[in-house]
Amino acid sequence: xxxxxxxxxxxxxxxxxxxxxxxxxxxxxxxxxxxxxxxxxxxxxxxxxxxxxxxxxxxxxxxxxxxxxxxxxxxxxxxxxxxxxxxxxxxxxxxxxxxxxxxxxxxxxxxxxxxxxxxxxxxxxxxxxxxxxxxxxxxxxxxxxxxxxxxxxxxxxxxxxxxxxxxxxxxxxxxxxxxxxxxxxxxxxxxxxxxxxxxxxxxxxxxxxxxxxxxxxxxxxxxxxxxxxxxxxxxxxxxxxxxxxxxxxxxxxxxxxxxxxxxxxx
Numbered sequence: 001x002x003x004x005x006x007x008x009x010x011x012x013x014x015x016x017x018x019x020x021x022x023x024x025x026x027x028x029x030x031x032x033x034x035x036x037x038x039x040x041x042x043x044x045x046x047x048x049x050x051x052x053x054x055x056x057x058x059x060x061x062x063x064x065x066x067x068x069x070x071x072x073x074x075x076x077x078x079x080x081x082x083x084x085x086x087x088x089x090x091x092x093x094x095x096x097x098x099x100x101x102x103x104x105x106x107x108x109x110x111x112x113x114x115x116x117x118x119x120x121x122x123x124x125x126x127x128x129x130x131x132x133x134x135x136x137x138x139x140x141x142x143x144x145x146x147x148x149x150x151x152x153x154x155x156x157x158x159x160x161x162x163x164x165x166x167x168x169x170x171x172x173x174x175x176x177x178x179x180x181x182x183x184x185x186x187x188x189x190x191x192x193x194x195x196x197x198x199x200x201x202x203x204x205x206x207x208x209x210x211x212x213x214x215x216x217x218x219x220x221x222x223x224x225x226x227x228x229x230x231x232x233x234x235x236x237x238x239x240x241x242x243x244x245x246x247x248x249x250x251x252x253x254x255x256x257x258x259x260x261x262x263x264x265x266x
Contacts, residue, residue, distance in 0.1 A: 144178030148190030171247025
C-alpha cells in the first residue's frame with residue numbers, strides 16, 4: 001500500500017533495483033524486472049528520505065516474499081542528478097500485481113492506525129517530484145549472468161548500459177562473449193542482462209554491472225581487452241566474431257552510472 005500515485009497502470013509495482021538478486025533456476029527461467037524512475041524533491045532532507053525508505057523496506061519490502069530482488073539506485077553519472085531508480089524483481093508477471101496486494105497488507109500491519117499510515121505515505125511521497133516513468137523487463141540468463149554476492153555494506157557502483165537492438169534477426173555471439181569475457185572479469189561483481197517486456201521502446205537491451213568502485217570500471221575495461229585478446233588471438237577470427245556480434249545492435253547505446261543504497265537491497 002505504498003501510497004504514491006506514480007503508476008497509471010495497476011500492473012506496475014511500487015518498489016524497486018539494482019543489488020538485483022535473481023535466484024538461479026535449473027534450467028534458468030526469466031524473471032520480471034520493474035524499473036521506476038523518480039526524481040528527488042531537493043526541498044526535503046536526504047537523511048530523512050533515506051530513513052523513511054529504510055523504514056518502508058524493513059516493514060514491507062523485506063517481508064514480501066513475492067519481491068525476490070530489490071534495489072534503490074541514485075544518481076552518480078547520469079543526465080539528471082535528481083534521478084532515483086526503484087527496482088523490483090519478480091518470478092512471474094502475475095506476481096507483480098500479487099505483490100502489490102501483499103505489500104498493502106504488510107503496510108496495514110506495520111501502521112495499523114489509518115491516520116498514522118496515511119501520514120507515513122504522505123511523508124514518503126513528499127521526498128519525490130510528481131513525474132515518473134515505468135518500464136518492465138525480462139531477464140536473459142541464457143546469455144550468461146553473474147549473481148551479486150554482497151561482501152560489504154558500502155554502496156556499490158551500478159553501471160547500466162542501454163543498447164538498441166537491431167531487431168533484424170541477424171547477428172550472434174552474446175553468450176560466447178559473456179562466457180569468455182564478461183563472466184571472467186574479476187572487477188565485475190555482478191552482471192544482469194535484461195530486455196524490454198513493457199514500456200516505451202521494444203528495442204531496449206539493458207545490462208547491469210556491479211563494481212566495488214568507480215575506478216574499477218576503467219580497470220574492468222583494460223581487463224576485458226586482455227580477455228578478448230586471449231579468447232580470439234587470431235585477428236581475422238576476432239574481426240569475424242565482432243562483425244557478427246555488432247549485427248545484433250544498431251550501434252546506439254547510453255551509459256548510466258548509479259550508487260545503490262545497500263541497506264535497502266534484497
